[in-house]
Amino acid sequence: MKILVINGPNINFLGIREKGIYGTRSYDDLLALIGQKGEEKGISIEVFQSNHEGAIIDRIQDAYFDETEGIVINPGAYTHYSYAIRDALASISLPKVEIHISDITKREEFRKISVTAPACNKQIYGHGLNGYLEAIDFILDFLAFSQENG
Numbered sequence: 092m093k094i095l096v097i098n099g100p101n102i103n104f105l106g107i108r109e110k111g112i113y114g115t116r117s118y119d120d121l122l123a124l125i126g127q128k129g130e131e132k133g134i135s136i137e138v139f140q141s142n143h144e145g146a147i148i149d150r151i152q153d154a155y156f157d158e159t160e161g162i163v164i165n166p167g168a169y170t171h172y173s174y175a176i177r178d179a180l181a182s183i184s185l186p187k188v189e190i191h192i193s194d195i196t197k198r199e200e201f202r203k204i205s206v207t208a209p210a211c212n213k214q215i216y217g218h219g220l221n222g223y224l225e226a227i228d229f230i231l232d233f234l235a236f237s238q239e240n241g
Contacts, residue, residue: 092134092135092160092231092234093134093135093136093137093157093158093159093160094129094134094135094136094137094159094160094161094162094163094227094230094231095136095137095139095150095154095159095161095162095163096125096136096137096138096139096162096163096164096223096227097139097140097147097150097151097162097163097164097165097166098138098139098140098141098164098165098167099140099141099142099147099164099165099166099167099168099169099170100141100142100143100167100168100169101142101167101168102118102121102140102165102167103118103140103142104118105117105118105120105121105192106118106120112193112198113192113193114192114219114220116220118140120220121220121223122138124220124223124224125138125223125224125227128223128224128227132227132231134231136227137159144169144173144175144176147166147169147176147179148175148176148179151164151176151179151180151182151183152179152182152183154183154185155182155183155185159185160185160186160230160234161185161186161187161188161230161231161233161234162180162183162185162186162187162188162230163187163188163190163223163226163227163230164180164187164188164189164190164207164211165189165190165191165192165223166189166207169207170189170191170195170202170205170206170207170208171201171202171204171205171206172206173206173207174206176207177206177207177209177210178210180207180210180211181210186212186229186230186233186234186237187210187211187212188211188212188213188214188215188226188229188230189205189207189208189211189213189214189215190214190215190216190222190223190226191214191215191216191217191222192216192218192219192220192222193216193217194216194217195216195217196216196217197217212229212233213226213229215229
């Protein structure tokens, strides 16, 4: 089983940027957390990060062909205005979870709107880095339920 985690702009600056909002844990800490989850569940988890919208779209489209079974995505600021990423997500029928480290409902007005969430099966926000683990669990449960129910 293969799950793809996509991180958008500035996620690679975890532990550096706005520590009061995103915490002090680094991007390497996030990678280790996700890697440990993959080992624990016996699954392959690929992590992809880009600050470029087109690269994120290309990776979503590649997931259609490379046996990816689910996507966890933190689109970063693209969440609020990238209809292109939204369309890429909507074009593939894999289970998808949008994740945000901070609680976007308690931040600036523009952050409360997600154009990408409607193309996903679930949105998780405000749970810190653990939200990624919740998203992975959701995908695993979704896939198990789908398999059991044909």
